[in-house]
Each structure stands twice: as C-alpha cells, then as structure tokens.
Amino acid sequence: MREKCFIDTTIILEVVLQNQVNLLRKLADFVLHTSINVLEEACYKIVSACVLESLGAEKAGIFKIKDVFEKGSADELIEEKLHILNFLKNRLVVLELNESIFDESKKMIKEYHLLPNDALIAATCKHYGIKKTATFDEHFERVDFLEVVEP
DSSP: OOOEEEEOHHHHHHHHHHOOTHHHHHTTTSEEEEEHHHHHHHHHHHHHHHHHHHHTOSOOOHHHHHHHHHTTTTHHHHHHHHHHHHHHHTTSEEEOOOHHHHHHHHHHHHHHOOOHHHHHHHHHHHHHTOOEEEOSOGGGGGOTTOEEEOO
C-alpha cells in the first residue's frame, strides 16, 4: 500500500499558477491528500494572482484586489486557473476537518509557532496519521511528527 502524503498550498500553487505538473509526477509514489482549508487558501491566492496579472502589478492591497475582482477584469484567467485547481482536487483525497482538529491546531500554534492555517494542516495530518507533507514551507520542519517531502 502506498504511503500517504499531505500536499500543501505551496505545491498546489506551483502546479496551478506555474504549470509545474512535474511536481505531481515526483509525488506519484504517494497517495496524495489535502484539506478544504488548503484548497480555500489556494483559491484565494489564485484569484489574487490573476487580478495582479490583469493589473500588470506585482503587489496591490487587499481592497484594490477585491475591487478589481468584483469588477470582473480577470474573469477568464480566474476561470481557467480554478478549472485547473478543480481538476487537481479531483485527483486528491480531500480530508474533512472537524472541531477536534481545530482544537488540536490551537495547540500546534503554541507548540510549533505555526500560523493558524499551517497549524490546521499539521493537526489534520496528526489526526489522520499522515507522516509526510509535500511543501516548500520550511516551518513544517519544526513539527516533530512530520517529514517534509520536497519534490
């Protein structure tokens, strides 16, 4: 049986925004898992990146991004990228979150000095017995029960 590996937002964004499909090939020996909070974070960052691209800018404030998004100026690009995200999602095991995982994540914030979404990822892995995570974020190396897999 293939080992489980949790894929983080950083991997998903590289695949969707940078067309780095080869990252998934490098993870082919694993059964790939993620969670709804990772997909939501990826979705948000995809929308933001598409809006910035439509503006020809590297940075903009959240209110500027929201304003441009609501006016629909990046609709086609967003639709294309979200289609890719959905295609990827359908090939992953999407884990459900619950109150006990959320409660555990608050402990992870304190113990490993993780930001809330990363703590939720670590708590999700612990809850589901996942020992490996594919990510480009070094802070997961602080979590003693996770092994970081860099594709």
